[in-house]
Amino acid sequence: MYKAPDGTEIFVVDGHTHFWDGSPENQRNIHGKQFVDCFYAYHTALSPAEQLWPKEKFEKYTADDLYRDLFIEGPDDVAIVQSTYLKDFYKNGFNTIERNAEMAKLYPDRFIVNGSFDPRDGEKALEYIHFMKETYDVKGVKMYTAEWNGASRGWKLTDPQAYKCFELCEKLGIKNIHVHKGPTIIPLSKDAFDVHDVDYAATDFQNLNWIIEHCGLPRLDDFCWIAVQETNVYGGLAVAMPFIHSRPRYFAEVMAELLFWLGPDKLLFGSDYAIWKPRWLVEKFWAFDLPEDIARERGLELTPEIKEKILGLNAARLYDIDVASRKAALAASPFSVAAE
């Protein structure tokens, strides 16, 4: 719960968090080392100095660290923990559903654990989707289209095998498809983070929600064009958020584009923990106003009501979280008392 300076209590759903193991013991090869190094560079490049972690802790942190940073020191009420396997880079995977679910069991009611699958696995992928639904009752999945798999270094949402998987997701009620579309890394021959495949997938699967993590940045223009015509496309703000600290005016321009094109009901807060901790992001976001010239040019306002939607209500809607009853349950929890 985030308590605004005026005392208002804001329900926070952190749409994009991780419980990863990027430690040297788990790294399969140089790619695994470089992957977590790159995350660490994001962490150091865009965090306030007092928020920096030592490398060793960043590579592998405990469930207690995560719980404290999100829910006790941090303002999250519910966190969606995403799974990203990267089995070609990490012996036990980077951030698997097993590890996430094991951790989430310790803290019931706090986490929504999302799964992941790789359509390139063919029939096995379909079996795995069934497995995730039966074992973990997943409501959503994280798609990492630039993930390596043997000789393949990326895939598209529009691949025929991917469509088979999405058909199954729809059938089983796995309705929230988080797709990583972020800064350009990895694939050589085609840019696996290009956002155009979202256009087709979102049109063809109207019953699924397509949450585009990192808003397609740096392909924000492409993303906005797609999102504005697809009612089921949402923007996840992870990675865009921390610019609020290092480049606030730039952050304002990105927010203005998103609010102008997508509107306030289709944006989801995400800290991308452990790259960034939610507390300073939420505090700065709550205190943030669009500069007057940008607001005027776009005819926009970033009101407290809009911020409240972005920080939690939009995600609550997608994940069928009953905010009132969840608030009541959390108020009775000893952990939130300890945080006061």
Add this chain to the structure above:
Amino acid sequence: MSTALSANNRRGELWARLTRVNDPELDEPVTDMGFVERAEVMQNGSVEVDFRLPTYWCSPSFAFLMLDGIRQALDGLSWAPAYTIRLHDHMFADEVNRGIAAGKPFSLIFDELSSDQDIDALRETFRVKAFKRRQEAVLLALRKQGLTDSEILGMDLSSFDAATVGGDEAEAMKSRYREALIERWPGRKGCEPAFVTWDNREIPPDAFGAYLAELRAVRINMEFNGALCRGLKATRYKEMDVVDGEPTLVDFMLDRVPPRNCTGRHVQR
């Protein structure tokens, strides 16, 4: 004396050429971005260039375009030296360096790594983006100077050349825009419009707002990459700033302060 002088001249010429190589995605010189780790004229006149990108995962096609730009820059050196270009710490560094060492043309190296991407189309995409970004910067600068939209859009190339845009940065962008304009339409005359769309259409004043919005979207994307790349490169290569002369946590983490001075503070955290 004259040898030293000529070595200096050669060094100057080398860097002058390298500063004209742009990161295609950011439209900023690779030298400004700090990607050229080392560029040296050896005793025998040969040239060595070491190149490093902000992340191991930087798009290899972009890396390719920059290395190709460097190759062209070195091909243009007045003393026609032998040269080596090395890419470091990149997922495809080995393949690329082997290819360069074997004297393969870049297009061949690229084709071997990627069979289905049209590098010329990619180049064209970036050319369009650079044109738009530079144009927006100049348009906004002219507005800031107090010119009306009609005055700005009505400028021909001669009056554009005569205009002042205020500030070194804006002036630099003005000349970069001019370059992009002339590259797009070589032989453009002084009496022709200074501001047109990439498709050579004139921009009517009543559509100016919408057009600027389109340009702004291009800039926002490019700035995202620029800000990210600079930050990533700085942290990857530990070019940390010292805040107010005091060591920061990063300094402690990197053992840049004597342990006895930092133990107390470190533990207190």
